[in-house]
Amino acid sequence: MARDINQRLQQLRTRRDGTGGTVNEGFTLDSLFAKSALPVELWESRGKADQPHTRYALGSMQAVSDTYTKVSKETAFRVANQLKDRLAKRGIVAEFELQGSVPLDVHIKGVSDVDLLTLASELFSYDVKGFKALHGKYCNPAKRTALEVLIELRGHVETDLADAFSAAKVDKTGAKAVKISGGSLARDVDVVPAVWFDTAQYQLTGLASDRGTKILDKKASKTIENQPFRHIELIGARCDKIGGGLRKAIRLCKNIKADSDRNITLPSFDIASTMYHADMKALRLGSFYELSILAETQRHLDYLACNHGVAKTLYVPDGSRLIFDTNEKLRSLNDLSRDMDELLDAVYAEHTPAYLAQYLMSDKRQAISKLAA
Structure with missing residues (x-):
């Protein structure tokens, strides 16, 4: 993950609004959207001025504009x-x-x-x-x-x-x-x-x-x-039952991967499949306390990174193959987990004046899961 949070925030904005020069030749955002100014998204005004990591975490969960x-x-x-x-x-x-x-x-x-x-x-x-x-x-x-x-x-x-x-x-x-x-x-x-x-x-x-x-x-x-439609149906149905938290967790992981300084090669399909096995009750809390999605995503990835034996038993949603079927995928899991650890730690620090690094990650997760931001 890029260590400078302002850089990460800019990269997030660029991905979401397409201003990074990736619109195909002959097209501009002005021509696509009737020359209207790009709106400031809701997530950009969330959190206090001194809570950029919180803003990044929340922004990374949101769906791209319709x-x-x-x-x-x-x-x-x-x-x-x-x-x-x-x-x-x-x-x-x-x-x-x-x-x-x-x-x-x-x-x-x-x-x-x-x-x-x-x-x-x-x-x-x-x-x-x-x-x-x-x-x-x-x-x-x-x-x-x-x-x-x-x-x-x-x-x-x-x-x-x-x-x-x-x-x-x-x-x-x-x-x-x-x-x-x-x-x-x-x-x-x-x-x-x-x-x-x-x-x-x-x-x-x-x-x-x-x-x-x-x-x-x-x-x-x-x-x-x-079975591409089965994959979409299974993840979509599970997500809808918990108020959208599963899709938010998947987007969070994908944005972390995109901004990482580590070489995370885990495909999007496998990231979605991994989060399919997270605790849905914990992700459901995201309907009330959105940062609880960060807390559960970090917990789930940390557990799998520390227990490769368990990770290697997980199947993609349609059951057609194992998710972590190569050592390279396990390495990427570890790196994604480390980046998520760092983000959770930084968000916790922004909300805790008496921050102490030695506090257990489980305590930090519990605190973050009940924050309104």
């Missing part, structure tokens, strides 16, 4: 509309869905890139152990494999994006996504070719959130099964 998020989604669907028409001319019927941090509302950048699933409707695959499969409900086998369809779709996506947005940059080097940026696009969009995958759970429920996808790993020339 205005910025709307632009991100609209840009993705603009790309989708171009692809839909061009693929249709090739005889390919495509469906489009958003995945990742933006639809889950845990993105931390005002100018945030967007993941756009581009699903070929020609075929879908399914779990052969599912109810419908075992009862012979899938009786028309596809003429081609998912890998064949995805390789073809990937090639068309690369060509059609370049044709549709001639002034934009199309990066074809990604294993799973084709990134398009610049030109007339207000946001970067990662286009992910995919086909549907009917999971065993989806075969029972028919719920959209239970349906999976298969995407292409171009470099390995293989398909990968994902």
Whole structure:
């Protein structure tokens, strides 16, 4: 974490309002938002003048403005509309869905890139152990494999994006996504070719959130099964039950990672999955005492960092894999935990005139969890 709190606050503002020069060429905040002055957000006026760490902690939890998020989604669907028409001319019927941090509302950048699933409707695959499969409900086998369809779709996506947005940059080097940026696009969009995958759970429920996808790993020339909508549904539902505290904890961790002087490489998906296992009763207190979210986030990360054996037993929300499946992820967990320790300690000091460094972290957490700021 950058040690200078004023620098951290400026970095936080820059991420949230997009003034750091990351808006694509041809777009400015003035052109996007009718030349109105950038508003001062509520979190910037919270806490006293001598409590910048408190302000940073609170700001890091907040959702990005709906205005910025709307632009991100609209840009993705603009790309989708171009692809839909061009693929249709090739005889390919495509469906489009958003995945990742933006639809889950845990993105931390005002100018945030967007993941756009581009699903070929020609075929879908399914779990052969599912109810419908075992009862012979899938009786028309596809003429081609998912890998064949995805390789073809990937090639068309690369060509059609370049044709549709001639002034934009199309990066074809990604294993799973084709990134398009610049030109007339207000946001970067990662286009992910995919086909549907009917999971065993989806075969029972028919719920959209239970349906999976298969995407292409171009470099390995293989398909990968994902459940992006299940991830969004599980985290979103758990968060909604406790008044929003889980999303705030995830955003807090992601902002800490973004500002860290340490090399934290833990992906956003795994950060969200980690906080999914936190104490929801403690995060629920954030509806009344928002700094209790900082207290529980620090406690949870500290516990896992001190107990790698426990950390290595935790699964991502959909149960498809372990979260901490590499030593590098465990190292990043330790670094994220240290940064969170430092932030909690600094916030505690701002609210405690008789601050003593030797006080136990558990005592500091308890004090912070009951602060109104």
